[in-house]
Amino acid sequence: MDRRKTLKTILGGAVGTAFIGGSVGCNPDNPAPVSATEAETEGYGLRTAYEAEREEQLRSERFFSDHETETLVVLGNIIIPDVEESGFSELCEFMAKDQPAAHATRLRGGLAWLNAESSRRFEGKPFTELDDDQRIELVDEIAYPDPEAKTQSAGVRFFNFARYMAMTCYYTSRQGINDLGYVGNQANVWDGPPQEVLDKHGLAYDPKWLPLYVDQSKRAEQVQWDEQGNIINT
Amino acid sequence: MQIKENAKEYDAIIVGSGAGGGMTARRLAENGLNIAIIEAGPFFDPTDKEMATQLRWPWESPRRGASTTRPFGDFNAAFGGWDIPGEPYTTFPGTDFQWFRSRMLGGRTNHWGRISLRFGPDDFKHYDKDGIGANWPITYDEVKPWYDKVDKLIGIFGTNEGLPNDPDGFFLPPPKPRLHEMLVAKHAKNVGVPFVPSRLSIVTKKVNDERGLCFYCGQCSRSCMVKADFSSSSALVIPAMNSAGHVDLYTDSMAREVITDSTGRATGVSYVSKEDRREYTIKGKVVVLAAGACETARLLLNSRAPGQEQGLGNGSGVVGRYLHDSTGLNVSGFVPSLMDRQRYNEDGVGGLHVYAPWWLDNRKLDFPRGYHIEVWGGLGMPSYGFGGSLLEMQRAVGERVGGYGRKMLDDMNRYYGAHVGMAMRGESVAMYENHCEIDPSGQVDEWGIPILRFNYKWTDYEYKQAQHAQQTLRGIMDDMGAELISPEPGKEQEYGLLAPGQIIHEVGTARMGDDPKTSVTDKWGKLHESPNVFISDAAVFSSQADKNPTWTILALAWRQGEHIVEELKKMNI
Ligand SMILES: Cc1cc2nc3c(=O)[nH]c(=O)nc-3n(C[C@H](O)[C@H](O)[C@H](O)COP(=O)(O)OP(=O)(O)OC[C@H]3O[C@@H](n4cnc5c(N)ncnc54)[C@H](O)[C@@H]3O)c2cc1C
C-alpha cells in the first residue's frame, strides 16, 4: 500500500484511510481506499481536514473594503516603515476572518474612528487623503497612552491594537527577524552562552555540573553507563 | 445501524496510540503477538517532511503562528486541543475543567513538554506518610527496573543528584543552561531554592541506533523529524509495526465500547469509522485501554457486561472518580539586567535546561504535597503576539510609553530576551468528588458516543500550596530585580491556580489498588472484574506526584506488556 497516498488524502482535507495494515511497508491484502482526492499542502506542515477546509473557506471571503485596506496600508507604514512589505494588510485581513472576535470589529471600528476623526479635523478628508504632516499630527495624539490613566480614548485603544498588529507582522517576517537579530531556527550545536556574555552578566557554570554537561564533540558516540547509571564515556 | 464483524481474532486490541498504548503495542509486537491498534486520529509520522512543521518560519503561516485552531500555536503538532469540533464535553455548575485531547497517531506525545520525571518512593506510598489520598499497590522498587528500561530505550538527559524522592536514572548528559536559566538558578539559590539540570526525553548523546541526535532547534512541540525527542508515533508505534509481530493499525477509528461475553470476559472492541461513520467490531483475546485517562473512563462507563450495568469494571463505583490534574500557576516578569543582549542562537532543546524539584518537607508546612518549578525565557523565535508587552516593558524601564517608527523598534530590540517566567507544577490530592461521568442528559458526540461531564474543585490543600508557590516564585523574581507583569492574585483569583485540566496531567479515573471495593484495577492494571481487560494509561494512577506523569505511564505500560505476554503464554488469559 502506498502510504504517501494515504497521507495526501489527509493533507487534502478528504477523510483519510481508516486502515493501515501490517508492517509499515506494502501490504497487498489491505489496500488503501482509492477514493482519495489528492491536493497540495498549504506549505506550513500537516493540517487536519477541518483546518484545511476552514482555511480554504476563509480565503474565499473578503472582509475589508478597498478603502479600508488602503487605510491600513498607510497607517501600518507609519507605525513601522514599510511594514506593508512584511504583509501587514494581508495579515489584518486574514486575522479579521480567522479570529473575528479579537480582530474584526476592533480593526474595522478603529479605521472608521480614524476616518471620522480625520474628516472632522481636516475638512472632510479621510486619513488616506491627508498630507504627511496632518497624518502625524493625528497619530501623535493617539500613539502615547498615559500609563497612569484610568480611562482610555477610542483613538488610543485603536492605535495600541494597530501597533500590536504591526509589531506581530513585522517581527514574524524575514525583515523583522533580521532586524531583531534572531539567528536560530536552524540545525546547530548548543554549548552554552558565549563566554563574554557570561562574563558581562557575572555568571559562571556551577563546577559541580560543568564536567557533566554534554561534550558535543563526543555526542555521536553511543552512551555507556555503569550499573548505577553513571556515564562512563561522557 | 449494521455492525460489521471482522472474523480475525487478534492476540490483543489496543485502544489509543499515545504513551501508554504505544509502549504496550511495542512490547506485545516485539514478543511476536498479532495485535490491532484502534486510534481515533489520522496517521502521523514526524519524520515525514511533508507533515513536518519543524524549522518552518512564522510567515509561512497565514496567521503567523497564532493559536486559532491549535492552542499552542499553528506549528504545534497537536491535532486537537481543549475543544474538538463535534466532540463536546460538559461540566457541573461551578466547575471549569479543561480537557485537552489530541487525535492522531502518538496522541499527545507528539507535542508534549518532554519533562520526564520518575515518581519517587514516597509518591507511591503517600497515604502512609500523611494519611491523605491513597497508596499505590506497588512500590518504587517494583517500578524502578521498568523506569531503567524506559530511560535506556527512549533516552532522557539529566543528572544523578541522589535526591531522596526524585530518583536517579540512566541519563544522557544534559545541555548547558541558557543565560536566563543561570540567572534564575543563581537568584533562586539566594532565596533557598536549589535548581538542578532538567530531565527531558531528548537525545543529547547517541542512545541507540533507532534515534537521531538533537540539533537544538527548540521545537520539540512540533515533533522532531530526526526522532531526537520522544514521540510515541516515531519511537514506539512505527517501530512496533516493523517488529517481529503483526500490527494492524486502524486510524480514524473511534472506539465506542468493549464487547464482553456473559461472564464479563472481553471478546472485542466496537468502533466507529470516521470514514463512513459506520460501526465495526474487531475481536481479540486481550483488550488494552489507553485512550488517555478520561477517555478510558468514558469507554468503561459506556461499556456493559452482565452484572456490570454501571459500566465495565465499575462495581466499586470509582470509575471516573479521583480524577486529578497537577496544580499549576505562572509568574512572569521583565528583567532589566537582561536588556541589550548580545545575539546568538539560544534555541537549545525544546524545553527548560534547569528545574527545581520539590525541595521542602511538607510536614513542616501547612499543605500536604509539593511542587516543582519550571522556567522559560530567552532569545526565542517570534510568533503571533510578539511585542505584545512592549508598553509594559517601556513603563518598567521608564521610557516614554507608546510611540511608533524606528524608536519603537529600537526599544523592542533592546527588550528582546528580557522577559522571563516561571511555572509551578504541583501535586494535588485525589478527591472522590472530583470526577467525570457520562453526561446524564443523553448528549452524544458526532460519532454517537455518550459524552463526559466533569466535576472538579480545588481544595485548601491546593490553595495553600498555590499561596506558597506565589511567594516563592515572586521571591526569586524580586531577587532578580524583575518587574512583575501582574500583581499577586488573591483568594478571588484562586491564588492564580490554573483551572484543573489545564496542566494536562489528568490521572486517577480507574485507579489501581488491592481492594476491588475501592479500586478499579489490580496492580497490573487489569480490571478486577474482567480477566482480560487492561488499562495502560494514567487512569490507573492511585495518586499523582509533584512530577509529570508520562515517564510513569511508560514504565507501567512496559511492565504490563511483559505481564500480558507471560499470562498469554501461561494460558492464564
Ligand atoms: C502541551 C502538553 C505538554 C505536556 N507536557 C508534558 C511533560 O512535559 N511531561 C509529561 O510527563 N507529560 C506532559 N504532558 C502530558 C502527556 O502528553 C500525557 O501524559 C501523555 O501523552 C498521556 O499518554 P496517554 O497514552 O495516556 O494518552 P494520549 O497521549 O493522549 O494518547 C491517547 C490516544 O488515544 C486516542 N484515543 C482517544 N480516544 C479514543 C477512542 N475512543 N478510540 C480510539 N482512540 C482514542 C487519541 O487519539 C490518542 O492518540 C503534556 C501534554 C500536553 C498536551
Ligand code: SF4
Ligand atoms: S530541540 Fe532537538 S529534539 Fe527537539 S525538535 Fe529540535 S532537534 Fe529535535
